Amino acid sequence: xxxxxxxxxxxxxxxxxxxxxxxxxxxxxxxxxxxxxxxxxxxxxxxxxxxxxxxxxxxxxxxxxxxxxxxxxxxxxxxxxxxxxxxxxxxxxxxxxxxxxxxxxxxxxxxxxxxxxxxxx
Amino acid sequence: xxxxxxxxxxxxxxxxxxxxxxxxxxxxxxxxxxxxxxxxxxxxxxxxxxxxxxxxxxxxxxxxxxxxxxxxxxxxxxxxxxxxxxxxxxxxxxxxxxxxxxxxxxxxxxxxxxxxxxxxxxxxxxxxx
Amino acid sequence: xxxxxxxxxxxxxxxxxxxxxxxxxxxxxxxxxxxxxxxxxxxxxxxxxxxxxxxxxxxxxxxxxxxxxxxxxxxxxxxxxxxxxxxxxxxxxxxxxxxxxxxxxxxxxxxxxxxxxxxxxxxxxxxxxxxxxxxxxxxxxxxxxxxxxxxxxxxxxxxxxxxxxxxxxxxxxxxxxxxxxxxxxxxxxxxxxxxxxxxxxxxxxxxxxxxxxxxxxxxxxxxxxxxxxxxxxxxxxxxxxxxxxxxxxxxxxxxxxxxxxxxxxxxxxxxxxxxxxxxxxxxxxxxxxxxxxxxxxxxxxxxxxxxxxxxxxxxxxxxxxxxxxxxxxxxxxxxxxxxxxxxxxxxxxxxxxxxxxxxxxxxxxxxxxxxxxxxxxxxxxxxxxxxxxxxxxxxxxxxxxxxxxxxxxxxxxxxxxxxxxxxxxxxxxxxxxxxxxxxxxxxxxxxxxxxxxxxxxxxxxxxxxxxxxxxxxxxxxxxxxxxxxxxxxxxxxx
Numbered sequence: 038x039x040x041x042x043x044x045x046x047x048x049x050x051x052x053x054x055x056x057x058x059x060x061x062x063x064x065x066x067x068x069x070x071x072x073x074x075x076x077x078x079x080x081x082x083x084x085x086x087x088x089x090x091x092x093x094x095x096x097x098x099x100x101x102x103x104x105x106x107x108x109x110x111x112x113x114x115x116x117x118x119x120x121x122x123x124x125x126x127x128x129x130x131x132x133x134x135x136x137x138x139x140x141x142x143x144x145x146x147x148x149x150x151x152x153x154x155x156x157x158x
Numbered sequence: 159x160x161x162x163x164x165x166x167x168x169x170x171x172x173x174x175x176x177x178x179x180x181x182x183x184x185x186x187x188x189x190x191x192x193x194x195x196x197x198x199x200x201x202x203x204x205x206x207x208x209x210x211x212x213x214x215x216x217x218x219x220x221x222x223x224x225x226x227x228x229x230x231x232x233x234x235x236x237x238x239x240x241x242x243x244x245x246x247x248x249x250x251x252x253x254x255x256x257x258x259x260x261x262x263x264x265x266x267x268x269x270x271x272x273x274x275x276x277x278x279x280x281x282x283x284x285x286x287x
Numbered sequence: 288x289x290x291x292x293x294x295x296x297x298x299x300x301x302x303x304x305x306x307x308x309x310x311x312x313x314x315x316x317x318x319x320x321x322x323x324x325x326x327x328x329x330x331x332x333x334x335x336x337x338x339x340x341x342x343x344x345x346x347x348x349x350x351x352x353x354x355x356x357x358x359x360x361x362x363x364x365x366x367x368x369x370x371x372x373x374x375x376x377x378x379x380x381x382x383x384x385x386x387x388x389x390x391x392x393x394x395x396x397x398x399x400x401x402x403x404x405x406x407x408x409x410x411x412x413x414x415x416x417x418x419x420x421x422x423x424x425x426x427x428x429x430x431x432x433x434x435x436x437x438x439x440x441x442x443x444x445x446x447x448x449x450x451x452x453x454x455x456x457x458x459x460x461x462x463x464x465x466x467x468x469x470x471x472x473x474x475x476x477x478x479x480x481x482x483x484x485x486x487x488x489x490x491x492x493x494x495x496x497x498x499x500x501x502x503x504x505x506x507x508x509x510x511x512x513x514x515x516x517x518x519x520x521x522x523x524x525x526x527x528x529x530x531x532x533x534x535x536x537x538x539x540x541x542x543x544x545x546x547x548x549x550x551x552x553x554x555x556x557x558x559x560x561x562x563x564x565x566x567x568x569x570x571x572x573x574x575x576x577x578x579x580x581x582x583x584x585x586x587x588x589x590x591x592x593x594x595x596x597x598x599x600x601x602x603x604x605x606x607x608x609x610x611x612x613x614x615x616x617x618x619x620x621x622x623x624x625x626x627x628x629x630x631x632x633x634x635x636x637x638x639x640x641x642x643x644x645x646x647x648x649x650x651x652x653x654x655x656x657x658x659x660x661x662x663x664x665x666x667x668x669x670x671x672x673x674x675x676x677x678x679x680x681x682x683x684x685x686x687x688x689x690x691x692x693x694x695x696x697x698x699x700x701x702x703x704x705x706x707x708x709x710x711x712x713x714x715x716x717x718x719x720x721x722x723x724x725x726x727x728x729x730x731x732x733x734x735x736x737x738x739x740x741x742x743x744x745x746x747x748x749x750x751x752x753x754x755x756x757x758x759x760x761x762x763x764x765x766x767x768x769x770x771x772x773x774x775x776x777x778x779x780x781x
Contacts (some may be wrong), residue, residue: 061456073685074459081467083565087475119423123466125182126430128272130459132277133437135454140448157446217312225302 039066046087053080067141067148071134078127089116163191167267185270192275213276217255222268227261293337293659294350294365297373298414300330305407308400320388323403327381327410332372341370342774348422361479364420367778371623372546373417376539378629379552380410383538383638386753387531390641404440406535409435413543422469422479424691426462429511432459436540439532440524450523457520461510468503471496481550501567504551512544514571514608515578518601522585525597530641533593537637538630541604545626548611553619572612576707578605583714591651595718598634602711603629606692609704613695620775621691627771628684628764629678635673635757640755642666667726669754674719677763679712684764691772 057080060073094112138148145153167187304326310319341348348365384406390401412432419425438456441451456638471552473479475496476487491497510517521541525533589595603625610622646663676685696704764771 056734061460067452071455074456077460078463081463084467085470088470100312107311116470121182122423122427126427129434130430133434134452134455136277136281137437137441137448141452143446144445154451157449215310218306221302221306225299225306231297 047084048083050080050087053077053083065149065151067138067150067153070150071131071138074134075127075131077122078130082123082127085116085120085123089113160195163194164188167191167271171198182266182270185267186274188267188271189274192271192280196275196278213272213279217269217272217276219270220265220267223265223268224262227258227265292350293333293340294348294363294369294418297330297337297377298363298411298418299332301326301407301411301414302525304329305404305411307406309404316743319400319403320384320391323406324381324384326407327384330410330414333371334377336363338370338374341365341367341481345499345613355448361419361421361424363418364482365418367774368546368549368623369417371416371778372543372626373773375627375630375763376413376417376543377410379538379634380406380535382753383531383634383755386534386638386641389645390529390531393645402531403418404437405435409439409535411435411464413539416543419638420471420481422481426469429465429547430459430462432543433462433511434539436536439536440528443528443532446523447527447529447671450520450527454520454524457517461507461517463507464503464510465507468500468507471500471503475500485499488706501551505548505567505571508544508547508551512541512548512608513578513604514603514778515581515601515605517572518578521601522594522597525600526591526594530593530637530644533596533701534634534637534641537596537600538634541600542607542626542630545604545611545622546606549619549622550607552611568614572609572701572704573610575605575612576704578602579609579707579711580714582730583718587714587718587755589718592643592722593637596636596640599635599715601720602715603633606624606689606708609707610692610695613692613704615695615698616776617691617698618695620693620772621688621693623775624684624691624768625688628688629759630674631760631764632676632685633758634667635754635761636677638757639666639670639673657740663749666754669758671723672758674723674759678716678719682765684761684768687765687768687772712766713778717774 054077057073057077059077060076061070062073064070064073089112091112094110096112140151142148145156147153147156164187167184167190170184170187304322308319308322308326323644337348347367350363350365352361352363353431384403389479390532391402409432412428415428416425419428433624437451437455441448443450469479472484475491475494476484478484478487488497488610506517510520513521525537528536540662568633579602582598582600582605586598586602589598607622607629610618610625612618642663643666644666672683676683679685679689681687693708696702696708
């Protein structure tokens, strides 16, 4: 039980990842695939943010209530900054994906993957 | 509503040091203010606030600000993006680093806003298939 | 003084030219291609200077961004491996961009300027991946190059956006898996710097998290490198892209991903740590072998030249990854030599297919006949040289890389891999010589073809010269390969 309850954050992130993968693999509509991709990326972002947390720590903004010398008072800011970049990368990927989807829709008239495959052959 | 969003966007950019915020978020908020006007009132009226043809040069300027700051630092003898070596008179040490990051955040803000607005305008214009 | 800035200068030249190209070419579209070629040329020049200075002084250049020392800051590391790979990819990019003028005008008239800016960003991403010494920075550059390649592939024929969309989904999953693996490594080591992590990982050998991280990173980068089960995006993407996009992405993209595999396996984990964890090297070798055979067999069955070359790429990257999995110096040297050779060979082949498409309007293999040899003698000469090199006949370059790979497999007593190399060389011969037979031998009734009336319909100088340079380069590499391999042996740690 300790295995489940102690790491509940990781189980949640794992569940999100499965939801994202399910969306990408099993949904026919290409927009739903893209949303699944976005959920998958969000789960990895959450993973990084979750490993940055510490017991009884506060946001990594310098404050006079918490002395800076004791590092355990502040959350680890490094994963947050990494995830800032990762979120921007995710947004850019979504932008490219939607542009491609619009082009596909205008050329093939449908956004269903099976129909597009048939039209491509 | 839109001017308030724009003001908040600039606030977020400038206070990226001390509170949650910074270049990317501020740029997105600025873009949201421009796009809000476009979505609600149509392209012609929104063009008065932020002309379409202004977006592309703005993006280029934004990237060049970022790159130029880094390059200036490198040319002045330090490493790339080493803000201590920027040739701004009257400052030194950590104030110089602070200013360097501020300049870069402004550059990022410009670039992000211009690119998001450009994407929206491009989608509206349609493509030749 | 300037030498210390060179690793960064190589990468950021492309950024500068991407921005300048965008700004200038919206006024006048004809400036786009020369600027792009100039950008690639300048970067190649920097690569050559940096490589020569590395050969002379032999010291690894570590470039700290913003003057922040390594555990805290990001750094670029220029050592033998990254120098070699960056030289190869920049030179190939320069040649391909030089050739691309005629093809670009024919295939996407109105979007040329955008194309070249995106191509600059693509090379920015690849060079950044090669130069960086920080695992997260590698993810950033990986995504930059991936997004640029999705865009480049989408500018193609009618089916291209769909192929690009599938590539996007699979490729982004790969990048995200890599990111997750890096996250795992960060939780147990607390650092993202490759050199620091190499010092820490031997102490963590049996840690489950390190093994999981390795599997995730290999899986993620394997998607980009088209390792066997994860190669599904490659045939459609390369076939439907325009000729220049294929010529730009095919020789370079999967090789840079293979470079990342080298970097992670050898430099971050270390050869001893990697071998003693779980028998991943044998599994990867098996997957690579299956990929080699699968690629060759599928290539034989293709009717269209570009799709054939795409499956051939799957098979060739299998050679490189098999060389990596052998874990001995001959295997590594063979794999890296094959990176160089395959970059030249594939670029030459894709440029030839671009020439053929330009003049003939199609690249269907079974419709070739002897008139092609009469109409485009230079192009077919380049194709012949590259095809012979792909099969692996001396004295061309392809023979030597397969030779060293074979010695590597013999050293490991790995007879299965040796058999795979030999059998696949025969399979390569089948599909390449089929084209040569169709083009050069004159089996049909001469009266039907009316050969004398066909004049030379060759592409212009910009189309011929790059192909010639690559073909002659293959010969040169083959003849000087002792020096190259001598260099390659020295750059590996232990």
